[in-house]
Amino acid sequence: MKKTLKIEQRYANSVLNIILDTLALKKQALVFVNSKNSAEAEAERLAAKVRPEGEGKAALEELSEQVLGALEKPTKQCKRLALCVKSGIAFHHAGLHSKQREIVEDNFREGTLKVICATPTLAYGLNLPAFRVIVRDLKRFSGQRGMAWIPVLEYLQFCGRAGRPDYGEEYGEAICISETDSEKENIMDHYVNGEPEDILSKLAVEPILRTYVLSLIAIEYCNSEETLMGFFEKTFYAHQFQNTERLEEIIEKILRYLEDCGFIQWSEDGKRVEATLTGHRVSQLYLDPYTANYLINCMKRAAEKMVNDFSLLQMISYTLELRPLLSVRVSEYELVEAAMAEKSSHILSIELSMYDTDYEEYVKSIKTALFFYDWINEADEEQLLEGYNIRPGEVRAKLELADWLLYASEELAKLSKMHGLLKEIAKVRIRLRHGAKEELLPLLRLQGIGRVRARKLYQNKIRDVEDIKKADLSALSAMLGRAIALSLKKQVGQDLSEEAIVVPKGKRKGQLSLEKYRK
């Protein structure tokens, strides 16, 4: 059935016209674009032309406040989102803080928000259908080929969000945007009437293969080259490529590499292979053996270097797992290189010269380490966004990876008998988790105390467990509120009752001015 949809052309922006039409129908829409920046910019363009009215308006105002207050301190991104939300429009991508992501998703489901401009995150692993799906961008930047058409599979994934049968809608509409007639034809042929691509096995990619080879040996599923080949011959990869010789070559190479790293060892007759103690742990940690080896080598160098928090941060920043790293602007290059020179006596990874092919990545690892460094020195999300162009959601993702890599380093250090590093790693992990300076560590161990409360206590000269024991309950209560004050006292072994809190005259309970208690 061929049917033409008539949409009033009020503006030059096609997406805007379709959105206005959708809103007039009292329906919702998703707009898929190819970058986080585009998602934000498109949402802003739409929001500028949409004026909500009636009861929805108040709800949106409230929602906007909620968005703005989601973080410790609102960032530029928070403000942008809050402003869009007032018009019932939102953007959604992996750079959003998880709280805001949730707010956007929930309120779209409930119908408060009418439009979301999103990157592909929204199309995967998230059930968020809409009457209309607008696929604005069918091209996306790919390193080698410039702007390239996205896979048909992905287009189908987008369109699959159109229509909400659970809500009684009988159909949905998926709309692509084309600028020219030839492009339109192309889209019709390739996407609308096209066939999805075949699925390709990724097994032959070395980091993946070496992880699996080690794991098969570690769990004692395979104990020789023959048994390994026997396993891989039955995989989808072998089925697809029918090239067992090539696979055999790669596996041989990987076995040699794992042996060099000391993750596997052969029996004396050279017929059976098993994982070493370290090899077992590497496999359990799901680490790429290459990364594990790199981390161990870095830590071995620790004896000749002055290890500090930056050393560890740079070490993990230069792993494959942490990529893509923060990009370095032309204008920043000198600054980052200067920092690199200044910190050179602390750097554990082998320093590269500017003639190395990987030098650029190396410089990026320094910038990434500087970002982590600022975070553990209490920079807030806004400062990180301004200084490093990294959004709150991306900060979280990087911190999680960093913690995993540091945990892995800790485990590897233990197995390699490098106990000297354990303390420093443990400290950095806690500091990363909280984004706090070293001086706050004793306080952060307490329940209910994060960077903000710890800093408050510290400023009021309460700096460790002893200080909390000595501190006046009323003063503590004034700083952090009653419940937390009592909980802190309890944690240091003083079970006090609420009556012990003396409230200064004329003041109500809760968080009071601290002036009175300052010495």
Added chain:
DNA sequence: GGACGGTGAAACTTCAGGTTGCCTC
């Protein structure tokens, strides 16, 4: 005359996303 603000063109940037360990309130 100079501070200020608005405007538009040019220069510069940046480009989707994600699983993995382990423990604990």
Added chain:
DNA sequence: GAAGTTTCACCGTCC
């Protein structure tokens, strides 16, 4: 390769 952001020169306005 293209969209989005930042920077900067230019101009008008106001004090």
